[in-house]
Ligand SMILES: NC(=O)C1=CN([C@@H]2O[C@H](COP(=O)(O)OP(=O)(O)OC[C@H]3O[C@@H](n4cnc5c(N)ncnc54)[C@H](OP(=O)(O)O)[C@@H]3O)[C@@H](O)[C@H]2O)C=CC1
Ligand SMILES: N[C@@H](CCC(=O)N[C@@H](CSC=O)C(=O)NCC(=O)O)C(=O)O
């Protein structure tokens with residue numbers, strides 16, 4: 001008998017409270033309602049934003065919750081009115097949806113569809129309720145995805161149908177970190193051929209920025225990290241110079257301005273540290289340097305610099321999901337990967353079982369990407 005229209009009981013990793021290990025529980029996943037899609041999640045990756053919310057630093061953090069937003073799977077069933085996907089389709093859930101109708105979707109200047117942003121931020125579906133229940137308690141959704149569950153329910157505007165030939169264990173990475181860094185360079189900063197770039201933080205996001213800078217034809221791509229173990233791997237993605245700020249007594253922005261004849265054309269902050277966001281801006285060249293904030297900073301943190309930095313032509317930008325309009329772009333990135341025009345395999349350092357999710361977080365905290 002099929003599962004369509006039935007409650008599915010499956011395993012999920014529930015975060016009952018901040019800083020607690022994820023707990024593997026039997027959860028009930030209700031059928032999808034109007035314009036909703038239930039997905040059998042086959043693969044998920046972990047992102048630092050999951051760890052950030054679990055740490056209690058996210059002002060929007062809600063508990064108990066099923067985290068995870070970098071996944072891939074197969075549509076199990078769809079609710080009334082869903083036309084963009086059908087059972088059996090291979091899909092990637094999207095934490096920035098694309099409704100195609102809101103003011104944001106209609107603008108070419110942003111990818112930040114706002115159609116369901118309010119309910120998504122409250123951990124519920126647009127009707128104000130959750131599809132997850134565990135031990136009689138309602139469990140919050142996360143970033144509209146909740147991929148740390150064997151089954152999840154998402155809005156139809158939050159799902160990209162992809163080529164079924166694509167290996168889901170690889171393309172799940174297109175749910176967050178890789179498109180974010182890649183798009184930060186190509187869409188947000190719009191790196192130009194021959195330009196100089198510096199990337200602060202060489203985790204998955206920073207490496208994807210390096211990949212984007214290389215594709216854009218940058219000449220110097222300086223990777224900056226306090227963990228020199230990251231330098232060798234960053235070469236594969238296009239970084240061609242490396243700096244460990246711990247090797248210098250001077251502020252890192254001064255070091256970079258001296259090394260680059262007045263500063264960089266483009267810098268990227270991929271850590272989530274507000275002091276480094278300032279350093280990245282101030283390392284930019286007077287008159288035209290553009291600094292893009294990618295990292296997510298903790299609750300209550302603020303950025304500062306002297307306004308003169310901006311008066312004299314440096315530009316401060318930020319990016320979410322690399323500026324990609326999600327439903328249009330993710331299937332295209334899957335095709336690029338299949339044509340070997342986009343690296344994904346190289347980002348993968350470990351393959352673990354779902355039951356080892358807490359170990360995945362430990363590896364991430366240990367700087368093993
Ligand atoms: N804007 C968006 O849409 C998105 C934002 N993000 C955010 O991007 C950020 C980066 O993510 P991710 O790549 O996964 O993170 P990682 O933690 O893997 O990478 C950050 C790297 O920066 C290093 N680092 C830490 N402090 C410094 C410092 N002071 N100077 C130089 N290097 C430093 C870390 O070293 P060590 O390991 O030793 O600490 C690590 O190698 C996170 O804040 C994440 O939440 C992620 C996805 C999407
Ligand atoms: N909830 C946090 C903000 C978290 C944040 O900035 N999220 C990024 C994606 S990070 C992915 O790993 C994002 O896309 N933001 C856009 C959005 O609309 O949330 C807070 O409240 O500070």
Ligand SMILES: [Zn+2]
Pocket residue numbers: 047048049050069070176177
């Ligand atoms: Zn993420």
Ligand SMILES: [Zn+2]
Pocket residue numbers: 097098099100101102103104105106112113114115
């Ligand atoms: Zn929209």
